[in-house]
Amino acid sequence: MAKIQKKTKASTEIPNASMSDIAFLLLIFFMVSTVFVKEKGLDVVLPKAMEIEKIPRSHSATIYVDRSNTISIDDLAVEIPQIYGIMLKKKELDFNLIACFRTDKKTTYGYMADIMKQLRDADVLRVSFEAKLGS
Amino acid sequence: MKLGRKRKNMGGIPTASMSDVAFLLLIFFLTTTKFDIKKGLGLVLPPASQQSESTKKVKIDDKNITKIQISNEGLVMVNKEQIPIAELESMIRKIVKSNADMVISLKSDRMSAYENMVIVLDKLQAAGAEKISLSTN
Incomplete structure (x- = not known):
């Protein structure tokens, strides 16, 4: 007597039981990695460079300088002589402070040299010039 | 007497919309x-001059310094000789290879655009120069 095989019906539906697990996993990833920008800063066009490296966010203090030579630190417009005091305070809080320049490419270099003089006086010697990747 | 039908109250939070909420937050x-x-x-940057008084000043021999100047118009000069920006990297690479102690002094005109300094600095770092000093005219 021939043996009758039981037909197995293949399921054609995509299992979606783990859909919420995936969603929650992605949600947690984005919640953890999201950094809400604290400062607005100034509108600048960054210069381009090839040899750029990552700047550790935790130790950086951003100095914005736009093309009209306006300086902004922590969303406050400052004058050159004030930079010394501000950076000195920041250096006290973080010994490994990096002054991160977010300067417009059309800014005159003399202005930057004056700011760097203030940084040297405040003993903030590690600087970084923010740039976009490109040549 | 009319008997009321007792309704069984389910004591649970509905979780059917949980994935909707998750996706909404995700988006x-x-x-x-x-x-x-x-x-x-x-x-x-080098330390400020008042601080360096306590430390010993190091004199660098002239042959260990390469002077790069950037003019007002963005022209680049290496040891007072004007060179095109495209050739700067290969030139500095040769200099640094021949002398590991070479200090590159980058002097920029005060009226020169900041972009010029960044371009030259980028080329210097690409050429492997490690001892770079910034100054102004």
Whole structure:
């Protein structure tokens, strides 16, 4: 007597039981990695460079300088002589402070040299010039 | 006598819309997230002159210094000789290879655009120069 095989019906539906697990996993990833920008800063066009490296966010203090030579630190417009005091305070809080320049490419270099003089006086010697990747 | 039908109260939080909520939040974070990674050219400035009084000043021999100047118009001069920006990297690479102690002094005109300094600094770092000093005219 021939043996009758039981037909197995293949399921054609995509299992979606783990859909919420995936969603929650992605949600947690984005919640953890999201950094809400604290400062607005100034509108600048960054210069381009090839040899750029990552700047550790935790130790950086951003100095914005736009093309009209306006300086902004922590969303406050400052004058050159004030930079010394501000950076000195920041250096006290973080010994490994990096002054991160977010300067417009059309800014005159003399202005930057004056700011760097203030940084040297405040003993903030590690600087970084923010740039976009490109040549 | 009319008997009321007792309704069984289910004591649970409905979880059917849980994935909807999760996706809604997910889309919110997906659209608002901005990976703000800072990237730039790093440099260590020399200490201020008052501080360096206590430390011993190091005199550098003239043959160990390469002077690069950037003019007002953005022209680049290496040891008072004007060179095109495209040739700067290969030239500095040769200089640094021949003398490991070579200090590159980058002097920029005060009226020169900041962009010019960044371009030259980028070329210097690409050429492997490690001892770079910044100054102004």
